[in-house]
Amino acid sequence: MTLRVGIIGLGCMGNCHMGAYEKVKGARVVAVCDIDEKKRQGDIGVFGKRDLSGLRIYDKAKEILADPAIDVIDVCLPTHLHAELSCAALAVGKHVICEKPMARTSDECKKMVQAAKRSGKQLFLAHCIRFWPHYAKAREIVLSGEYGAVRSARFFRVGSKPTWSWNNWLHTAKCSGLAALDLHIHDVDFVQYLFGKPKAVRSTGMSVSPGGYDHIVTTYDYGKDKLVMAEGAWEYAPGFPFGMTFSIMMERASLDLDKTLTLTLYPEKGKSRAVRVPKGDGYTHELQHFVNCLAKGQGSDIVTPESALQSVQLVEAEIESAKSGKPVAVRY
Numbered sequence: 001m002t003l004r005v006g007i008i009g010l011g012c013m014g015n016c017h018m019g020a021y022e023k024v025k026g027a028r029v030v031a032v033c034d035i036d037e038k039k040r041q042g043d044i045g046v047f048g049k050r051d052l053s054g055l056r057i058y059d060k061a062k063e064i065l066a067d068p069a070i071d072v073i074d075v076c077l078p079t080h081l082h083a084e085l086s087c088a089a090l091a092v093g094k095h096v097i098c099e100k101p102m103a104r105t106s107d108e109c110k111k112m113v114q115a116a117k118r119s120g121k122q123l124f125l126a127h128c129i130r131f132w133p134h135y136a137k138a139r140e141i142v143l144s145g146e147y148g149a150v151r152s153a154r155f156f157r158v159g160s161k162p163t164w165s166w167n168n169w170l171h172t173a174k175c176s177g178l179a180a181l182d183l184h185i186h187d188v189d190f191v192q193y194l195f196g197k198p199k200a201v202r203s204t205g206m207s208v209s210p211g212g213y214d215h216i217v218t219t220y221d222y223g224k225d226k227l228v229m230a231e232g233a234w235e236y237a238p239g240f241p242f243g244m245t246f247s248i249m250m251e252r253a254s255l256d257l258d259k260t261l262t263l264t265l266y267p268e269k270g271k272s273r274a275v276r277v278p279k280g281d282g283y284t285h286e287l288q289h290f291v292n293c294l295a296k297g298q299g300s301d302i303v304t305p306e307s308a309l310q311s312v313q314l315v316e317a318e319i320e321s322a323k324s325g326k327p328v329a330v331r332y
């Protein structure tokens, strides 16, 4: 059976998901919804044009939710709208795939967890880095234990100021949580996927927009034998190349992902070598995984509503730490 998908929000990520579904087996997009008329005509601004012919097109969320010929609602809305729309979709019996971060606050995330439990439908959170081939391969190498324990790990994600967002919501702290919640959460989520829940975080931050952090640097408390840190920022000048990189030092080898997305293993003995990773990007892999889960009638064992909630709780602790200048124990 082919799952019928309706996408709400046809901006950067709605457009990205539409492209990814073309490569996903077992699902097809049948409807889209956006409040912006240009988007409904397939004009996605800086992301180009999309042919929406053959799709049902809605301008109101309640109308796409009422469409009986949709199995899955894919929420690609600004973050402050995730909880309300996801809960509404679950309540009318749709499965939900929702973009990261799960919601604007951990309280909203908890409502989503409850709504999914009540509905009996699946709620998937699109933490694409868990599925990004280079990150997934690095995790596989670390967890294999072949090179010993991790001594330190550093994750880095930076780019220029995002310019595309609807009504500039990305630069409005109450909508996006700024770079700390929007961008840096990719690494926060991967850190807990790789190492489990840290006891505490210690952060420093820099703000350009009011009400949050546009640049944040965090160390995670995993005890005295492991140094783990992550840095995220998005206020670099226009044209500054986006980069997601990491370096992981194990007892008998180091791993490095550079800005060209080359993953290299440097063993203690012998020559360094490029690590081969599966083809494709995290978006297509994550959507294929969610569709496979739905075909089997089960939730994901890679990203769960609870793990996505924990990532938001971690970012909240980081923001508290950056504000106070003190380490903060994470309340899960």
Ligand SMILES: NC(=O)c1ccc[n+]([C@@H]2O[C@H](COP(=O)([O-])OP(=O)(O)OC[C@H]3O[C@@H](n4cnc5c(N)ncnc54)[C@H](O)[C@@H]3O)[C@@H](O)[C@H]2O)c1
Residues within 6 Å of the ligand: 008, 009, 010, 011, 012, 013, 014, 033, 034, 035, 036, 039, 059, 060, 061, 076, 077, 078, 079, 081, 099, 100, 101, 126, 128, 164, 165, 166, 169, 182
């Ligand atoms: N996984 C990733 O790598 C990644 C990358 C970028 C963004 N995101 C996430 O995706 C989500 C969307 O971000 P974006 O960059 O696509 O934003 P965007 O501003 O490009 O797109 C949002 C779209 O939602 C529409 N919209 C707003 N309110 C609406 C409503 N009530 N009903 C219907 N449509 C409405 C807007 O018109 C716009 O087209 C955010 O949560 C963001 O954090 C994830």
